[in-house]
Amino acid sequence: DHGKTTLVDELLKQSGTFSSHQNVDERVMDSNAIEKERGITILSKNTAIDYEGVRINIIDTPGHADFGGEVERVLKMVDSVLLLVDAQEGVMPQTKFVVKKALSLGHRPIVVINKIDKPGGDPDRVVDEVFDLFAQMDATEEQLDFPVVYAAARDGYAKMSLSDENKDLTPLFQTILTEVPKPVGSDENGLQLQVFTLDYDNFIGKIGIARIFNGTISMGENVLLVKADGEKVKGRVSKLIGFKGMERFDIKTAGTGDIVAVAGFETIDVGDSLCDPTNPMPLDPMHIEEPTLSVTFAVNDSPLAGTEGKFVTSNKINERLAAEMNTNIAMNYEQIGE
Known part of the structure; x- marks a missing residue:
């Protein structure tokens, strides 16, 4: 609603990640049918762009507390955040939730005041609102000194000052390069x-999408999977996948700071670490917020039973929920019998 996913589209286009012949959907990052239809992002998606020789990994997150499990995990994976705020609506209740999480993890957000082309917009007031919000959230001096970029993502331009001319997103790319800290860690480490x-x-089978905090990983390498409860499982990387634009492709090796997808581990879960088997140093497991809503599915015994959709038998619903459990860690599912 503040234009996060639309901004990612433009960043992809203007970094030259899409070649000119590729036909680009609007909001390419919203791949799920519900997301496309409602224009909201539920799941976090990642992509990468190359700009002036620098690889920029981007994760598009939901902005709502209902998907808290998604937001929190992603914030631990990044070195900085772009906080988008609508130039007219200003700080919304859901902005507070995301900001609180980001500040508490020590991130210094780059604030993007979006939709400055709206006639009712008042970007200066919104910057003040953001400052007040950060101050309420006990932001540090450094966090309160946040960089501000003004943008109209849909029209594909950004500028450092409202009096600059409307060109393209270069000012935003430059801000990202100068303000985002380099990843800590080194390829030399385990x-x-x-x-x-x-x-x-x-x-x-199951694929884990992960960030490399230290060291390198290669296709076919033997590594140690350390589960959140401390259990250790030896395994081999059967597939290593990289991201760029909307493409996913097999890669041979990846290093510190990269975001990759790894296959070959049946029991892999969110928060698990892959480590060097000779000297395993797992990262702290993540705490996932408990689900906010519970639902019981029961048999429909009304006279209209069976007419409300294509797959209405409990077996089909069970299959679908079980499939969701493969990838959705913010969900718990149990059968309670008849």
Whole structure:
């Protein structure tokens, strides 16, 4: 609603990540049918762009507290955040939730005042609102000294001052390059990688999407999976996948700061670490927020039973919920019998 996903589209286009012949959907990052239809982002998605020789990893997150499990994990995986605020609406209740999490993890947000082309917009007032919000949240001096970029993502331009001309997103790219700290860690160290979201493929099974905090990882390498409860499982990387634009492709090796997808571990879960087997140093497991809503599915015994949709039998619903459990860690599912 503040234009996060639309901004990612423009960053992809203007960094030259899409070639000119690729036909680009609007809001390419919203791949799920409900997301496309409602224009909201539920799941976090990641992509990467190359700009002036620098690889920028981008994770598009939901902005709502209902998807708290998603937001929190992603914030632990990044070195900085772009906080988008609507130039007219200003700080919204859901902004507070995300900001609180980001500040408490020590991030110094780059504030993007978006939709400055709206006739009722008042960007200066909104910057003050953001400052007041940060102050309420006990931000440090450094966090209160946040960089501000003014943008109209849909029209594909950004500027450092409202009096500058409307050109393209270069000012935002430059701000990202100068303000975002380089990843801490080094390729020389032992491997430390942490999974922040899951994917599932019928052929290769469970896939962990993860950030490498230290060391390097290679296709076919033997590594140690350390579960959140401390259990250790030896395994081999059967597939290593990199991201760029909307493409996913096999890669041979990746290093510190990269975001990759790893397959070959049946029990891999969010928060698990992959480590160097000779000297395993797992990262702290993540705490996932408990689900905010509970639902009981019961048999429909009304006279209209069976007419309300295509797959209405409990077996089908059970299959679908079980499939969701492969990748959705903010969900718990149990069968309670008849």
